[in-house]
Amino acid sequence: MSKTVQDILNELPPDKYRELLGVKSANPLNEAFEKRRPDHPSAGGSMILPPLHQKTWQNQMNAQGSVQHKKAAYIHIPFCEKLCIYCGFFQNFSNEDRETMYVDRLIKQLEMAKEYRYVQESLIHSVFFGGGTPSTLSPYNADRLLKAVNECLPLANDCEITMEARVHDLVDEKLQTWFARGVNRISVGVQSFDTQIRQCLGRVDPKEVVIENLQRAASYNQAVIIVDLIYGLPYQTVEKFVDDLKIIDDLPIDGMDLYQLNVFEKSLLKKSLDTGKLPPVATSAEQAEYLKTAAEFLEEANYKRLSVCHWAKSNRERSLYNTLAKTDADVIPFGSGAGGFVGDISVYMQRDLKKYMDSIDKGKVPIMFMLRAPELASLYKDIQDQTESCGVNLTKLAKKYNKELMQLETVLDIWTEHGLFTKKGHMYRMTIAGQYWQKNITQSLIEITKKFLNAKTSINEWLTEKTMNTFKKKIEN
């Protein structure tokens, strides 16, 4: 007889049980788990060795595409004009000559991709320019890159094209270049409107300029404007944070993203905190308070919750790229340091600029590493997609994969008792405490599901016939 989810939980050593399930507490917002998981939840996968990279990618990209299957493209611009002190992803400083050489290679990579059967046969529903700072590109480079994207990728009529931008770059010449080439969404890294906080982070513009530039971008009425904020920063208080939320509410923008501050080990922020140059950042309990404040403020102001960290203010905001990237869609990566996945293959492009450019010059795809996703990766993605939307609907998972997944109720009932969910029928909604611990919940749910499936003798017998056929097709392709 195969093991039940309850058997799996019973077999966990006490430490592991506490790590995965957390503890019951009168204050779940602060104490449901010992510590917050900082990383993105992952289901793992098996490494593909470098000699097989090119062949594996060619096979994958020349397989028959499916128009039913949603696709997105991610284009990475690894340059920043300034180094933000909290950054854990910085690659290169901006330099016009270097950027021009890089954009030459990026265009070549897009032209190489144009020849793939997979690209030719399918529509791209979303293109995301991320970084680094994509808005740092000069109008000349942005124009020819956007032109190449339009010419090489089969963009759907309603394709969402997002440009990640720094406030400083929201000037007429750049905005007009982006809009003329189809950019219809701008995601602006504001982090905080407070001038003192901004300057300690390495952000140059004071509050008045930030507001003025956002108003300018919105005045064109050509793109959805999204603002990113961070909570837990040095010098930040809940009062200052609420002032930021009020400014957002007054501005003619379409939505906001809210992120928790992570102090990366090698960041300048860590150094400044260790030497006492900056006042301490928020504790975990204080961070939870910020999230609670924002969730309540935005609910009262009638914002629509699109995911655990994203709110829409107007109905123009779709946040399509984020939705696609976290569900079953494919993301084709372009550029130095770009990551993506096509079918069951995850790929990460060369982060080193020189290696990236040399590889393109040799006509090779600049792959740094490659992973094959585990069996049933789509189930783990579905779990993540649900928790990202602040809920879990087991009936949906059971219908798609196997009714035995209803046994995960055992886990969700424990979390409901811990104050992380409320339950209505088979639908579980996260409380604010659940939202704060969302990464822990997602990773735990994936790990427990994996343990449950690993105890099965055959996954094939376990899947519903419909899912099995889709799964087989993916493998055949």
Ligand code: SF4
């Ligand atoms: S703009 Fe983004 S990638 Fe560049 S330094 Fe700042 S946080 Fe890092």
